Amino acid sequence: MQTLKKIYRAIYYRFFRLDDRLLLIVAGSLAGICSGLAAVALRLSLESVIEWLHPFRHYWWAFVLPAAGALLSSLYLEKISKEGAGHGVPEVIYAVSRYGGLIRLRSSYSRLISSFLTISSGGSAGPEAPVVMSGSAIGSNIAKLLVLNDRQRITLVGCGTAGAIASIFNAPIAGLVFSIEVLLGEWKFVNIIPIAIAAVAGAQISQAIIPEQVLFNHQPFNTMAADILPCLCLAVLTAFTSVFFTKSLRKIGGFAKKSRLPLWGRAIIGGCLVGAIGIHMPLVLGEGYHFIQTMISGSFSMGLFLTFVAIFAKIFATAMTLGWGGSGGIFAPCLLIGSLTGVAFHKTLFFLLPSAGIAREGAYALLGMTGLISGVMQAPLTGIFLIVEITGGYETILPLILVSSISATMSHYIEPASFYLKDLIEKGQFMRPGTDARILSDLSLNEIIDTHYTKVSENMVFRDFIEIIKLSHHNFFPVIEDKTGAYQGIIHIRTIRKYVLEPGMYDMVFLNQIMDTEVVTASLEDDLGDVLDMMDLNNMDSIPVVENDRFVGMIQKSRILDLYRRELIMQTHIQ
Amino acid sequence: MNHKLLHIFRNTPFGRETFLQSLYFCKTIQAYPVVYIPKNDKCLLYFSNDAVQVDLDHSYLNSPETAKAHAQALFEEAGIPPVFYEPKNFTASTLPDVSTNFDYLCCPRSVSDRSSKIGLGHIGPKVRRIIKHATFPVLISSPVFKSWTGISVFFGGSENAVKALTLGLKIAMASGLPLNLYTLVEKNGEDYYREVVQKRDMEPLVDKYVTNWHFYGNEAFDTMLYEVPHDSLIVLGAYGHGIIKELLLGSKMEIIQSTVTNNLLIVGPNCTISLQ
Numbered sequence A: 001m002q003t004l005k006k007i008y009r010a011i012y013y014r015f016f017r018l019d020d021r022l023l024l025i026v027a028g029s030l031a032g033i034c035s036g037l038a039a040v041a042l043r044l045s046l047e048s049v050i051e052w053l054h055p056f057r058h059y060w061w062a063f064v065l066p067a068a069g070a071l072l073s074s075l076y077l078e079k080i081s082k083e084g085a086g087h088g089v090p091e092v093i094y095a096v097s098r099y100g101g102l103i104r105l106r107s108s109y110s111r112l113i114s115s116f117l118t119i120s121s122g123g124s125a126g127p128e129a130p131v132v133m134s135g136s137a138i139g140s141n142i143a144k145l146l147v148l149n150d151r152q153r154i155t156l157v158g159c160g161t162a163g164a165i166a167s168i169f170n171a172p173i174a175g176l177v178f179s180i181e182v183l184l185g186e187w188k189f190v191n192i193i194p195i196a197i198a199a200v201a202g203a204q205i206s207q208a209i210i211p212e213q214v215l216f217n218h219q220p221f222n223t224m225a226a227d228i229l230p231c232l233c234l235a236v237l238t239a240f241t242s243v244f245f246t247k248s249l250r251k252i253g254g255f256a257k258k259s260r261l262p263l264w265g266r267a268i269i270g271g272c273l274v275g276a277i278g279i280h281m282p283l284v285l286g287e288g289y290h291f292i293q294t295m296i297s298g299s300f301s302m303g304l305f306l307t308f309v310a311i312f313a314k315i316f317a318t319a320m321t322l323g324w325g326g327s328g329g330i331f332a333p334c335l336l337i338g339s340l341t342g343v344a345f346h347k348t349l350f351f352l353l354p355s356a357g358i359a360r361e362g363a364y365a366l367l368g369m370t371g372l373i374s375g376v377m378q379a380p381l382t383g384i385f386l387i388v389e390i391t392g393g394y395e396t397i398l399p400l401i402l403v404s405s406i407s408a409t410m411s412h413y414i415e416p417a418s419f420y421l422k423d424l425i426e427k428g429q430f431m432r433p434g435t436d437a438r439i440l441s442d443l444s445l446n447e448i449i450d451t452h453y454t455k456v457s458e459n460m461v462f463r464d465f466i467e468i469i470k471l472s473h474h475n476f477f478p479v480i481e482d483k484t485g486a487y488q489g490i491i492h493i494r495t496i497r498k499y500v501l502e503p504g505m506y507d508m509v510f511l512n513q514i515m516d517t518e519v520v521t522a523s524l525e526d527d528l529g530d531v532l533d534m535m536d537l538n539n540m541d542s543i544p545v546v547e548n549d550r551f552v553g554m555i556q557k558s559r560i561l562d563l564y565r566r567e568l569i570m571q572t573h574i575q
Numbered sequence B: 001m002n003h004k005l006l007h008i009f010r011n012t013p014f015g016r017e018t019f020l021q022s023l024y025f026c027k028t029i030q031a032y033p034v035v036y037i038p039k040n041d042k043c044l045l046y047f048s049n050d051a052v053q054v055d056l057d058h059s060y061l062n063s064p065e066t067a068k069a070h071a072q073a074l075f076e077e078a079g080i081p082p083v084f085y086e087p088k089n090f091t092a093s094t095l096p097d098v099s100t101n102f103d104y105l106c107c108p109r110s111v112s113d114r115s116s117k118i119g120l121g122h123i124g125p126k127v128r129r130i131i132k133h134a135t136f137p138v139l140i141s142s143p144v145f146k147s148w149t150g151i152s153v154f155f156g157g158s159e160n161a162v163k164a165l166t167l168g169l170k171i172a173m174a175s176g177l178p179l180n181l182y183t184l185v186e187k188n189g190e191d192y193y194r195e196v197v198q199k200r201d202m203e204p205l206v207d208k209y210v211t212n213w214h215f216y217g218n219e220a221f222d223t224m225l226y227e228v229p230h231d232s233l234i235v236l237g238a239y240g241h242g243i244i245k246e247l248l249l250g251s252k253m254e255i256i257q258s259t260v261t262n263n264l265l266i267v268g269p270n271c272t273i274s275l276q
Helices: A002-016 A020-058 A060-080 A089-098 A107-120 A128-145 A150-169 A172-184 A189-209 A225-258 A263-280 A289-297 A304-323 A331-352 A361-377 A380-391 A394-414 A422-426 A436-442 A462-471 A493-500 A528-537 A557-572 B013-029 B064-078 B125-133 B159-175 B190-199 B203-209 B221-227 B243-249 B252-259
Strands: A476-480 A487-492 A542-547 A550-556 B004-008 B032-036 B042-046 B051-055 B089-092 B095-098 B104-107 B138-140 B150-154 B179-184 B210-216 B232-237 B264-267
Touching: A020 A060, A020 A107, A020 A128, A020 A150, A020 A189, A060 A107, A060 A263, A089 A128, A089 A150, A089 A172, A089 A422, A089 B089, A107 A128, A128 A150, A128 A172, A128 A331, A150 A172, A150 A189, A150 A380, A172 A189, A172 A380, A225 A304, A225 A331, A225 A361, A225 A394, A263 A304, A289 A331, A289 A361, A304 A331, A331 A361, A361 A380, A361 A394, A380 A394, A436 A528, A436 A557, A462 A476, A462 A493, A476 A542, A476 A550, A487 A493, A487 A542, A528 A542, A528 A557, A550 A557, B004 B013, B013 B032, B013 B064, B013 B104, B013 B138, B013 B159, B032 B064, B051 B125, B104 B125, B125 B138, B150 B159, B159 B179, B159 B203, B159 B232, B159 B264, B179 B221, B190 B203, B203 B210, B210 B221, B221 B252, B232 B252
Parallel strands: B004 B032, B004 B104, B042 B095, B104 B138, B150 B179, B150 B232, B179 B210, B232 B264
Antiparallel strands: A476 A487, A542 A550, B042 B051, B089 B095, B138 B264
């Protein structure tokens, strides 16, 4: 056994871990392949069940189908996999920003199953966010298996995400860009290479299993100078729609949380409402890619009024699905709402100015999609590359850039946090690498606390204390109770000068008479940021740490600065 | 000692027994318990290389309106000031992150209220995972409250066993209770185990604090378990071997915990123990 172990270690460390970049590339490819497979499995199973359920959609009772799916999904998440509902992307961002990308293994399959149940039954959601969750969990667990460090684990989380997005959309560049722009938030050479390779691996897996896969057929569009002004207006419209969509999702989800209904009860109500809307307006059901295709190809038959109604119906249905117990992502709803917005805008323009020589309706559907994706996620590059790749619309790249940039800027102006980050920012849990909050959270209090302080008794006479001062290089001396060892106060060298200069008082003064009991103390449970705020507020350079009435040590600003600098260099160092 | 033990409180008679055990442990080794009263049926423990989700059964959420008062009453009875833990961070709205910045964790044998699992002979998979990843020792309490008057360390000479011995010495120093060593002599003779102690510069401490060092033949495992005083705290290492060996031979710790009724203090493979 020992020999086998030695051989394994020799192979592992001498070849596989010879170079960390090589290791990340190999592990990243593996993460890309696995997450690509997961995404393909979800896509194929969704397609087959949606096709199987299609004939039943025309019956009056079909409104219960989304309710049944949402019910099963919520029961599965709550009782079997024991996870929360929702799409999971904030969880991944949270894990990356707070715990070095540690994600549970169960997340690699739980959201796939729950979103499959929700979407296949007609719930208004997309499969993309669940595959992101799954891919990132796969990447994280591969890193765990290989005992990689936090930075390497985060890169593999990015690889899993890129592979999943690349596979589900057959769009490797969008996978790479989404992973870095939305999830990791740092464009570093060390991340880009493995993530790019993982994205290619994911896309290749998808092409190998589903060779004829084209999400949307390419349509040639000619955009002209006359389209620039309408593009600007559309960008503003998509920005407002994005903000409205984000706020609706949160508001309606908030109502559900306030209700006393169990999750399964909420899922039934949400599902029934979505099903009821779906009977009259089938485009709200499922991911809605078929309707997006009709809009791109210019064969969308709804009139102007109904198109506007459809926008609100889809927003409401998505909020009822995701906020009331269903599972899935907002990528596909964003694409549908965006294309509806673009088409509605084009129809309005055509109604007001019938002779305006602007591009066809399909081009505006593309622009609407990119505007909404960029607005909701506040990720302009993801919006541009995703739409270009899934529609093959390279000839519209200039207006896409325009709409995407303006929509992202406008929505950021109105609502500073994107949909994925809003909750995390509100709770103070969003910390990108290299930021003040992240560095402070990564510093351990145990590293910072200096415990080598000499404790002195409250009943000690000043003469004995002088002897202790002579032997110590510290300026602070914690005073403790004799019997219990409980912290009583602190003595600072600066405050006892007057006693030192009067030897006559050496035997008359006890330490409990001169100690400072009003000094603010910190606890081991405090966040370092809070401790620093406390020090700033009280104009302190050092603060005693007291836990359970016991003196633990002192925190000094100079020590924090040393460690802060070390951590900053580590986090921002370009490898 | 200024050490903290995290106790996940269960507001049931069984939970009271476990909490009494935690209180007794803390009083004896001069640590203090920090009680977490769960508001959700699950929580996450983030270790350095793994995130362990602890799925609690519904008995942990019993009568939330009386849970704090019950815990406080038990604190008062033990003469220990009550300290409660509130999670600050949440991975999801219903999934709090419980800090792993503790020195000990008290775990029932299984995180379940099913009577078949509360009895001896079953260690829950979650408990097993916690032990494997924890950087602190895990106290697996006896099914009902049981005070202990000595410390028994199972020392097999491995890396994990050395950690268990260090922890045993630490507890003996803090509590003043007698410490006994139990060794099952396998391939090597008794001298091998003494050499292990010597190499780690632990001999003076062992000489000072260990009352008796008992050696047993390879076949006398059951005899050894029977001879361990029923009222002692057993300290032992767990899962120190490779995964293949454990799959083939099983874990010694699992056999021990299913045989004895004592309180167990388990040192997992990722534990760091120092005498400070």
